[in-house]
Amino acid sequence: MRAKITYVVTAAVLVFYFVLVGSRGVLLIKHGTLITVTFGIAVLVLPAIGVWFLWKNTQFVRRANALAAELDAQGGLPVDELLRTPSGRIDRASADAVFERRREETEDAPDDWRCWFRLAVAYQDARDTPRARKAMQRAIALHRTTRPGDLPSPSGDVPSPSGGAPSPSGEHSSPSGV
Numbered sequence: 001m002r003a004k005i006t007y008v009v010t011a012a013v014l015v016f017y018f019v020l021v022g023s024r025g026v027l028l029i030k031h032g033t034l035i036t037v038t039f040g041i042a043v044l045v046l047p048a049i050g051v052w053f054l055w056k057n058t059q060f061v062r063r064a065n066a067l068a069a070e071l072d073a074q075g076g077l078p079v080d081e082l083l084r085t086p087s088g089r090i091d092r093a094s095a096d097a098v099f100e101r102r103r104e105e106t107e108d109a110p111d112d113w114r115c116w117f118r119l120a121v122a123y124q125d126a127r128d129t130p131r132a133r134k135a136m137q138r139a140i141a142l143h144r145t146t147r148p149g150d151l152p153s154p155s156g157d158v159p160s161p162s163g164g165a166p167s168p169s170g171e172h173s174s175p176s177g178v
Contacts, residue, residue: 007061014054018047060133063140067117078102078118082125095126113142
């Protein structure tokens with residue numbers, strides 16, 4: 001719940017910033033000289049990019065949360081079995097061991113969005129956010145292409161995801177490269 005509140009507050013601050021910057025861009029355009037109109041248009045580009053980025057991020061979060069809810073309803077959410085340090089941080093060796101299991105699971109069923117979802121969680125636990133995001137994007141894409149209730153049969157092939165999605169059998173044996 002805390003993460004949702006933080007996200008909403010951050011989004012609200014960004015929207016306020018976009019409106020503020022956009023209004024300055026409009027004022028520059030209204031001034032009417034060649035330089036102020038040029039600067040005004042340039043200033044309006046920034047909020048437009050920001051709004052697009054915020055929208056795409058929000059859509060990603062909504063879709064990932066929908067997958068989590070569906071996986072939870074199926075009883076397939078990954079169990080937190082990670083060891084933690086006394087300060088509460090995830091133990092790296094524990095995260096690597098869980099990652100290896102998730103990677104093997106994904107290699108056995110490369111077309112199952114559930115495996116990619118769990119792999120994304122393992123990447124995130126190992127603090128590899130870019131790969132976690134790509135794995136979650138792969139899970140979302142696979143979920144869109146499967147019909148409700150479909151369970152893909154394991155093929156045993158090592159996946160070669162298209163569209164730049166990560167391969168669970170990357171160059172390293174673990175996300176930390178150990």
